[in-house]
Amino acid sequence: MTSPSRNGNAPRSLALALALTSAFGGGQCLSAAESNPAGLEFFERKVRPLLAEQCYSCHGAEKQKGHLRLDSPGAIRAGGESGAVVVAGDPAKSRLIIAVGYQSEDLKMPPKQRLTARQVADLTEWVKLGAPMPVGEAPVSAIRKEFKITDKDRAHWAFQPVKKPVAPQINNGKPPSANPIDAFVLAKLATKNLTANASATPRELVRRAYYDLTGLPPTPAEVEAFLADKSPRAWELLIDRLLDSPRYGEKWGRHWLDLVRFAESNSYERDGDKPHAWRFRDYVIRAFNADKPYDRFLREQLAGDELATPDADAIIATGFYRLGIWDDEPADRELARYDSLDDIVATTSQVFLGLTVDCARCHNHKIDPIPQQDYYRLLSFFQNVNHYRNGGPTDEIPLFTTPEEKAAHAAKVREVERRRDEVQASLTGLETLFRERLAKGETTPKLESAPHRDLDELQFRYYRDTWDKLPDFTLIKAETVGKLASGLFDIGLRTRNDAFGFVFEGALIVPKDGDYTFHLDSDDGSRLSVNGKQIILYDGIHGEGSEQSATVRLSQGRRPIKLEYFQRQNGLGLTVGWSGPGFTRRALSASSEPVRAVKNKSPKSDFAQLIRTEGARLLGVEQFKNYQALKKELEQLKPERVSAEKALAISERGATPQPTHLLARGNPALAGDVVEPGFIEVLNTPAPILPKPAPDARTSGRRTVLANWITSPENPLTPRVMVNRIWQHHFGRGLVRSTSNFGTQGDRPTHPELLDWLASEFVARGWSMKAMHRLIMTSQTYRMASRGNAAALSADPTNDLLWRVDPRRLTAEEIRDSILAINGTLNLKMFGPSIFVDIPREVMAGQSQPGKGWGKSPPEEQSRRSIYIKVKRSLRPPILESFDVAETDRSAPVRFATVQPTQALGMINGGFLNEQAEVFAARLRKEAGDDVTKQVRLGLQLVTTRTPTDAEVQRGLALIAALRAQENASPEVALKYFCLMALNLNELVYVD
């Protein structure tokens, strides 16, 4: 959760530069100078006072920014969090000197006020002298406190294995409950001499059950049916029926969506749409409705793509990784990649494990026994994940519901590829023939004006930035993108001669099967790839002059080719060529010289023009017609266009992940030791055995290893955390109140034995969530009344001991859905792309382009359940926003339940409520006829799910009468305001 220090003021640390030359060890470099009296005097007279005056405040006894102290020789020798600050005799390599010289934009010390030139010169001189310092001064106390996990840490309750406790015996003179939950609760109450509330009334219970399992109120008929059912199993049957209802997944899926920060846009300036995100929402609803075992549910989200035979849902589930915020133009791209990984680590650890491992991104966890290594060990499971790009082949994965469909799709792609190569072969043959005849001919035009071109459909992406090595261009937003009609790699399209880069991609036309040799020279670095494989890597800063070559076997047809190139400073150039069977070296690149500085344009190939004018003559009419037809066909032969449904999903960069480094202060520029994947150390789990995937595997298999550990029945956290969440949404709070934090600063469980009993039941019942609902809801504890009593309120005002069921306010979605249900227009259509409800113009005005990214759904679509409303991060419908819908930028384990006057304003004056009140009134007129008393009675019954008293009906009638008299309101208008009043009742918004 904490952000690592960025290049700001105070945190712009010396340590940053320290990392740049971390090869230099600590104190051994200094020994030569230690017995140099003149040097020592220089240190005492010039250097030490200067350090004291300028540096001690941040690098002394009080503060040790970057874990660096400069207030004693020992400390100076020890260096900072990633190594030495002084290299004796070498000011250029001493980060102290780099820092005070303001030589690096990323490292300026002191941050606020530059030292004088004299002061910098003194420090430089001292380093040149060998950095003499006295020996034997008492070393300062160790700066880095070793992080040791103690027995006390390991003894924390949540880290203990789940052991199924025996339910206590209760002797209260009543027949014992069949449900052990009650025994645990009653035993605890008995210790405080408190008694459990009596049962709620059946009417209260049926309403509670409906809202808890479906998020909707029962209809009056459903209430009456339950009340009429006198069978002993009526309650169980009701629960079963509600669990079987598709509405269940829409209610409980929403809780999960809160946890995994579900949203369909990216936030930031454009807040662009995430492709296909709605499929993830549907997946979650389906999973809950199907009672997908929780371990399988997690496994699919973490590593569904790595299952042996992943079905469509297993792919969609991995959209889990793609739901977070995403800045499409971050100031620091590498940091942004780690921010994205942090989002995954935070969500995974908090939601699945109830641990805030993300607190250890920049330093060891301040409270929990979670060393910084744990964070990076966990992160390394995700290191290989392709960074999010908001679409494209790494984020959008085709979906197939059956293996046959998948095979059929693959066959279709192969057929397109085969035909494409076949067409290309014919075209190449015709073009060769054309060239031969043109060369023989005496007439103009000459072939020289249309040299051979081997690259087709060539595109370029142009970047401006400074690099020392080829960056991962996929992470960078290109400045300009365009086509290269010339068919040559061409860096002449640059806008300047320094600090730029190009990526070219296109099709290489391979005339026949055989060995081809590629030649590459560049200033500075470049990389050539064919068929998705790197052929030549010539990275780094260098001039031209030592051409690199490599030979590869290629088959006839169109092969994808990619060239990446960057230029830093001074001199530039790019020369690419190839040779192969039947032809000597031909150029693939244009001359580097001119800066044409035009956008999206390059010289056109003249060959196309030439064959257009001369083709019929030289090839004959028939052959030329054939040529043109083949050209046209080729346009259509795009394997990527073979249609398929797609999901927002994960992908990895191949079989072998890059190493994960521990990053001091979470700063990617401060890479430290390599960290291997591993589990939370305090849990004493054996180190994971990592798979060795085949070299051409698409993923590393690491996420499966993590999923196996998280969903292992032995994992002490996973089952406890989830049963606690289920409890939370039945009782308004978890047995552990801090539902996403089971660490040492989280709350202790109010009923630890009950929690463990439930956790072991959860695993024993195959991780079935519906089984847990049944278990909890059939307890007497769940059926208690919510009313307060003086004795219990004074002994246990926060209901820690569960002497009652806490009343609760409906969630934002429940309020909106209930209003639609009450007025009879709720559209129960499920699934599919999200809907757009009307948002007032005044709210849209807050956008920089009002209305952007928000559509308009037809009225019947707008009446669907709230879970289907588009989740756009920067624009939420006011009724949801005002009633505390979840914030989506991070995991939201709990909803607020605020009470604010702005809610009241929306509920009495807002457009949505006034429209719905009219619809409600129309329903009453339709179902109750013209009799106002009947209208009022029905209205109150629909809102309260009970028969209203005569006094209540009279009160409603009095309002209508008053409005009619006072305002001369029509019966319709008066009834509408009565309906509006009814929809505002506390009785609607609160559940007993």
Next chain:
Amino acid sequence: MNNQQPNSAQPAGDFCRRTRREFLWESGAGFTGLAMTGLLTVDKFFANQANAATSSTPFVNPLAPKQPHFKGKAKSVIFLFMYGGPSQVDTFDYKPELYKLDGKTIPVKTFGRGGKKNEGRVVGPKWTGKNYGQSGKWVSDLFPNLAGCVDDISFIHSMMADSPIHGSAMLQMNTGKVLSGSPCLGSWVNYGLGSVNENLPGFVVMLDPTGGPISGAKNWSSGYMPASYQATIMRSAGDPILDLQRPATMSEASQRRFLDTLKEFNSEHQAPRADNSNLAARIASYEMAFKMQSSAPDAVDLSKETEATKELYGINDKRTEDFGRRCLLARRLVERGVRFIQLYAGGAHNDDNWDAHGDLVKNHTHHAGRTDKPIAGLLKDLKQRGLLDSTLIIWGGEFGRQPTAEYATGTGRDHNAYGFTMWMAGGGIKGGTTLGQTDELGGSAVTDRFHVKNLHATALHQMGLDPDKLSYFYAGLDQKLVGVEGAELMTKIAS
């Protein structure tokens, strides 16, 4: 539990300990009822409990006034957000050398929207200026009116931010973080202090007529805090607050009758549930909403202001009318105890705000021209009413601009987060002062460098809040506006 302070930091070694209130929030007890106890004095809370039985509980406001950490100089903040990023060298940061270099290509490291560059064509400042006031502060000719106020202003020329990109830089200027999802400065102030006027929101944002800034509502979001702390958008014309207007077919008298009926139902419902203070709070919230319907329009009603005042703010001139109205409205809100008011000068995209990539002269002439007189009027008006000492004014954008051109031709400047100018006035800030410097080109801060979070820390401090103590427990951590590492104050200008 009866801690009256916003949220005292725990002693060292007790870093992440939770307060009772926090655990109640996180456990979903919500905002009112029991969870309110931490926000209120215990006496008041129990008084409310007692009242609940008689169903006459006053509204329990999450924004109820709270004691500051110490007595602050300022009671309110007006943040004049120059969205898009004004150029420092063309406004307040005088760089004589830069005029001479106009048109020359020189080596200079810059980092803007167009990436990192090592050289660039200098665009000399396009305005001359003069020294003003006792402090002799140089101000460019863009601000002839504001120039008369320099002795009340402290200019900070050495501001730095982490991002030269609008989206993340806007978020950082408002929330301290370049990542989306954290509460705004205005949310923190209201969380820490509450609001003394319960009939008006405590955090108000007024947008430019051209539209909202990019990222929209994320710029005034309360992030992980409850929605009670997010800003309310207020309009200087028409319906000032969303849903404030009664439906056309409902008169005030009818609405009173309507609310009385609602209250009867709700009171009857509440009677057997007297311990549930949420029910009483909700009943009371309707009464407060009813009152807001008259108090909010009154706050935005400028008809009672004198002609002289309107003239002072430039309301009688078409060019300055919009921003003038909003500045005057800001003063009226300050008078009514609103804690934090943010005005966007500029909206939407490109030249609708200060983002002068193309024609600098046209852009800045427009935006300075429509804000100079209103802002000067605001400062003078607050001063003459004795409100300036207790009102902190912050002026600035999400970053500044480069000394060099962005494109091959033209006067447009790219973004610059390495060094830019903001200014503060009032609220205990020492006027007539200048803090920090940029280099001779005006491109990078070199002395007394201050990050956005130092500005935030100073603003909180002036309001009587200790930036290192004002914390909110979320996701396992005591979150702070200034981050876990804290931030130093701008001590030379704060008092």
